Amino acid sequence: METQPLFLDTKLQFDGEEKYAGMLTRLGDNVDEWSQEITQEAYKQLPFLSEFEVNVVLDKVDEQKGFAYGSIELRSKSDMTQEEQQLSPLDKVHVPIVVKDNMLSPLDVFLAGKSFGHLTEGRLRAALFRPEKFDVPRTRPYDPSLVHDMYPPLRGGFGGGGGVKTGAAMLEYVPILPQLQGQVRHDHVERLKTACLDPSVRAQLTNGDEGVRAAFESGMNLVPSDRIKVASVVKDSIRPNVVQLRALPDGRVMVKRANTDMYLQQEESVSMGTAQDMAGEEDMGAMLEGDGTLTASPNAPVKETMEAEEVKVADAFGLYKVQDTNGNTMIGWVFPQLMSMDMQPMPLSLFTNGSQYAVQEGVAGIMAGKSTDLPKGAPQGYGCLYYIDHGTAKAFVPMTIKTTMRGPDGRIRFVAEDDMGQPCNFYFSDAMKTVAKVGQEDYCVPSQVNWMPLRGQTELVGNPMGFSKTSSANAARAELIGDKDVFSWRGPAVAKLASSETKFINRADAEFIGVALGIYPPLVKEALDVVARGGAVKSFENLRSITPFHEKMAEAQASVKKDLADIPIPIHNYFLAKEASILDDALTADKILGLGFLNAENVSTFIEMTPQLEATSSKIAEMLLASRLGMKDVSEVALERMLKALDDVIRGLKSLRHREEQKMQ
Numbered sequence: 187m188e189t190q191p192l193f194l195d196t197k198l199q200f201d202g203e204e205k206y207a208g209m210l211t212r213l214g215d216n217v218d219e220w221s222q223e224i225t226q227e228a229y230k231q232l233p234f235l236s237e238f239e240v241n242v243v244l245d246k247v248d249e250q251k252g253f254a255y256g257s258i259e260l261r262s263k264s265d266m267t268q269e270e271q272q273l274s275p276l277d278k279v280h281v282p283i284v285v286k287d288n289m290l291s292p293l294d295v296f297l298a299g300k301s302f303g304h305l306t307e308g309r310l311r312a313a314l315f316r317p318e319k320f321d322v323p324r325t326r327p328y329d330p331s332l333v334h335d336m337y338p339p340l341r342g343g344f345g346g347g348g349g350v351k352t353g354a355a356m357l358e359y360v361p362i363l364p365q366l367q368g369q370v371r372h373d374h375v376e377r378l379k380t381a382c383l384d385p386s387v388r389a390q391l392t393n394g395d396e397g398v399r400a401a402f403e404s405g406m407n408l409v410p411s412d413r414i415k416v417a418s419v420v421k422d423s424i425r426p427n428v429v430q431l432r433a434l435p436d437g438r439v440m441v442k443r444a445n446t447d448m449y450l451q452q453e454e455s456v457s458m459g460t461a462q463d464m465a466g467e468e469d470m471g472a473m474l475e476g477d478g479t480l481t482a483s484p485n486a487p488v489k490e491t492m493e494a495e496e497v498k499v500a501d502a503f504g505l506y507k508v509q510d511t512n513g514n515t516m517i518g519w520v521f522p523q524l525m526s527m528d529m530q531p532m533p534l535s536l537f538t539n540g541s542q543y544a545v546q547e548g549v550a551g552i553m554a555g556k557s558t559d560l561p562k563g564a565p566q567g568y569g570c571l572y573y574i575d576h577g578t579a580k581a582f583v584p585m586t587i588k589t590t591m592r593g594p595d596g597r598i599r600f601v602a603e604d605d606m607g608q609p610c611n612f613y614f615s616d617a618m619k620t621v622a623k624v625g626q627e628d629y630c631v632p633s634q635v636n637w638m639p640l641r642g643q644t645e646l647v648g649n650p651m652g653f654s655k656t657s658s659a660n661a662a663r664a665e666l667i668g669d670k671d672v673f674s675w676r677g678p679a680v681a682k683l684a685s686s687e688t689k690f691i692n693r694a695d696a697e698f699i700g701v702a703l704g705i706y707p708p709l710v711k712e713a714l715d716v717v718a719r720g721g722a723v724k725s726f727e728n729l730r731s732i733t734p735f736h737e738k739m740a741e742a743q744a745s746v747k748k749d750l751a752d753i754p755i756p757i758h759n760y761f762l763a764k765e766a767s768i769l770d771d772a773l774t775a776d777k778i779l780g781l782g783f784l785n786a787e788n789v790s791t792f793i794e795m796t797p798q799l800e801a802t803s804s805k806i807a808e809m810l811l812a813s814r815l816g817m818k819d820v821s822e823v824a825l826e827r828m829l830k831a832l833d834d835v836i837r838g839l840k841s842l843r844h845r846e847e848q849k850m851q
Contacts, residue, residue: 210289217249224283224290228258231293234307238314239263244283252288255815257281257297262314279313281305284814291814294826295807302807304833361773362780362795363404369788372410374759378782379406381763390767397772402763405779411787425559426452428702431461432694433478446702449683450735479694481701481710497650499548500535503578506551508537509647515728516542516644517704519560520549521572521581527610527621527629534605536570536581542642545584545605550650565590565600565637571612573635582621584640585610599628662731664703666696666724668717675699679729682737693718704730758838759784760831765824777802778828781835793843796836803832 211227213220221242228242229235244256257280264276279298284291296305298313381387382402391399426443434440439461442453500506500520507517518539524532537544540561558574565587572581585604593599599613612629622630647653662679673696675688680699688699693714700710705726713724759782766778777799784792792799810825812818 209292213285213288213290215288217247217254220244220247220254220285224258227290228281228293232305232307234310235260237263238310242283252285254283254285256283258283258293260296260310260314277314279310282811282814284811286814291822292826294829295811302804302811304803304807304829306833308837360795360798361401361404361776362791362798363401363408363776363783365791365795366408366780366783366788368409368411369785369791370408370410370783371785374761374783374785375406375408375410377761378402378763378779381761382406384764387764387767394767395770395772398767398769398775401772401775401779402767404776405783408783428481428483428698430479430481430694430698430701432480442698444698444702446704446730446732448735448738449702449732451687451698479697481694481697481707483701483704483707497550497552497653499550499648499650500553502553503556503580504553505555505557506537506549507554508549508551509653510544511645511647516646517554517730518542519557519579520551521579522549524570524581524583526583526606526608527604527612528623529621532583532606534583536584537646538638538640542644543640544644544646546646546648548648550647550653560636561638562636563639567639568641569637569639571631571635572638573632581638662703662729663725663727664729665726666700666713666717668696668714669720670718673714673717675703679703679731682734683732684734699732702730702732758831758834760835762828762831765821765828768820768824771805774802774805777832781831784835789839789842792835793839796839796843799832799836799839803829803836806832 213223221244224242225240228240239259239261241259241261242256243259244254246253246255248254259278259280261276261278277298279296281293281296283293294305296303296310296313303309303313382391391402426445428444428446430440430442432440432442434455438455438457440453440455441461442451444451500522503521504519505517506520507515508520509515516537516539518537521536524534524536524545526532533547534545535547535549537549538561556577558577558579560572560574560579563569568584568586570581570584572579583604583606585602587600587602589601591599591601593613597613597615599611602610602612604610609627610629611625611627612631614633614635615630616633618630618632620632621635624630662677664675664677664679667674667676671693672690673693674690675696680688680703683699687695691699696714697707697710700713701707703726705713717724761782762778763782766775769775769778777795780792780795806825806829809818809820810822810829813820813822813825
């Protein structure tokens, strides 16, 4: 009778494993020369060691077996005397030396205190960095050698309670895979599922740690990116600029909202009371009379024509329709007169719509509303301070924040220079009611004052006579056609929308599109009435173009991909399922598997998890040393591959984060 084994026991093989011997360095037969040979090999493998003090210490040597164990002690070079170093000892790190059968293992792991790490020039410099500008005495006692401190934990084994507790281990470990739900590619999920069908991987998981199996299951159950699900997550952070209330037969009200710059219609049924709260003091019953639909846009409406008398130089805060010097139309807020930090009026006006701004002597435009829903942000880079007072808003001359510092009172102070070239340092206080000068260049600002970032400088028409009455070549246009209760929108302004959203739609949907384009709501209703009676096609110019949500998301992802491609250290997607299966720690496997799902959509999650990846790198480095010492039966090739992949990704993420921080300044 033929029997089958209860457990699979197939040995994992890694590509290139047979070449591993080529990564080793053969030492000579004379052990007395090993120290010199190891020193030469260290400089060969790590040329940057020439900038440090290098001392090879072999703690255990067995000439018969060709075995040796010790470390390379590294310290920063210093001109201090021996007595001075005893008072102020230099930090040092140790690079473990492992020799078996006269073969020296790669010098790619270091130990700083009791924290392991992948040996690179950047990590070594960080570990030996002295914050003191000068060599001043330190109070901690001089430790003659940390090499021997390695022995007790190493003898106790790695992993579990016997491992070395590194500084990174003090972090609260958080898995990364669950955070990637809805942000991964379908082919990456399928790639992991296929890998788990490999007999050797399946055998390793069957016989391995239960937590590691759970990590693999978490990765295989990830939900790929989905446009609608992503929209449901981000819709709360996208402010609508067109809202429609429509009475339903059951007495409830259907609320539809969208943003024309990231267009994806969102609908929900609410009670009449909730709708009344949305309408504020307005009478909902009266508002929904007639066709039972109310559509509005908080931004400025676009009228069918622009009469000369409507255009004027802005003399009061509000929403205005303006034009740049190329004839392109924009809608945004205008501050007709800015103030200095001394509360003195300045002959400057400011326009902003959140993505473009202009600072000039005057701005010509069409007054469209008094919205005070202004952009807000953390004080950094270029922008201006503003505050809202009795339904209007007032702004100060824009400034550039150069740095921040914490004052003696613990408050954060912002060091800036305004557009007039005047230094301006300020901090916020709950006790103040108005901006007060508290020093030659220092100001105390009430907490109610906000910071508005300014990006994308442009130049606007300042004279009403220069305001174009016709659309420019780039201006968006659209036409409304229809018959009785069926309508269609056509033209460049709606060209990016799906035909189902613009063709053969009902009156309410046609009205929603019209107001989204920026047309004055009563004018949309009038145009619908005319077209429904078989009237001529109604044409509109100088409209807002509607950009679909998926296109805007694609643009954002493309921007991130470009950043990923442009950074000095590119970020790669590493698929290491086979390597992860040999691990005995769930959270470590979670991070290694996570590298295989890295993409432009979820890179921000990985940036936030950089400290976790650093801790994982330290653990893998620890395991690699244990493997070389024979204390852990794990493939050195697999551990080296994981260590190098982690280091590559971490360096790339840090570079990308630094790039984004520079953009914000």
